[in-house]
Amino acid sequence: LPARGPARLRRRCRREMATLWMGDLEQYMDESFIKQAFSAMGEPTVNVKIISNRMTGTLAGYCFVELADQTSADRCLHKLNGKSLPGSNPPKKFKLNYATYGKKNRCRPRILHICGRPLLRSRRLPSVRLLCEKISVV
Numbered sequence: 615l616p617a618r619g620p621a622r623l624r625r626r627c628r629r630e631m632a633t634l635w636m637g638d639l640e641q642y643m644d645e646s647f648i649k650q651a652f653s654a655m656g657e658p659t660v661n662v663k664i665i666s667n668r669m670t671g672t673l674a675g676y677c678f679v680e681l682a683d684q685t686s687a688d689r690c691l692h693k694l695n696g697k698s699l700p701g702s703n704p705p706k707k708f709k710l711n712y713a714t715y716g717k718k719n720r721c722r723p724r725i726l727h728i729c730g731r732p733l734l735r736s737r738r739l740p741s742v743r744l745l746c747e748k749i750s751v752v
Contacts (some may be wrong), residue, residue: 619689632681632686633678633680633681633712634679634710634711634712635677635678635710636677636678636708637676637710638676639675639677640702640706641672643702644664647662648664650663651699651700651701652679654700654713655700657681657682657689657690657693660681660682665678679710691710691712695709695710696709
């Protein structure tokens with residue numbers, strides 16, 4: 615059976631947070647070039663996926679770089695972002711960010727607003743009623 619609920623979300627979040635988005639790629643930059651650039655800076659990669667335009671087949675100018683874990687992704691982002699990209703001609707800089715796959719960050723706890731007040735999802739229904747009663751009385 616497929617994993618459901620919070621455990622599935624945690625696994626997906628760990629995977630997404632260990633993946634970085636890399637932009638401003640040139641047409642000659644392929645998976646091996648990106649891997650070598652990261653290795654030259656002392657950061658080994660697990661996988662690189664370069665995105666191409668479905669209609670034309672040309673490179674879209676960005677890729678996803680998967681790292682071993684979130685700590686590696688954090689270190690990479692802070693250490694390499696804005697630094698010179700080894701082997702690039704003309705000279706380019708690393709342009710990195712966390713990969714969100716076009717969606718808002720699903721890994722953060724969602725905050726609901728009830729009666730104009732923030733309420734974490736973990737609160738139970740009686741707590742919600744008490745909160746609303748206190749707000750209504752005031």
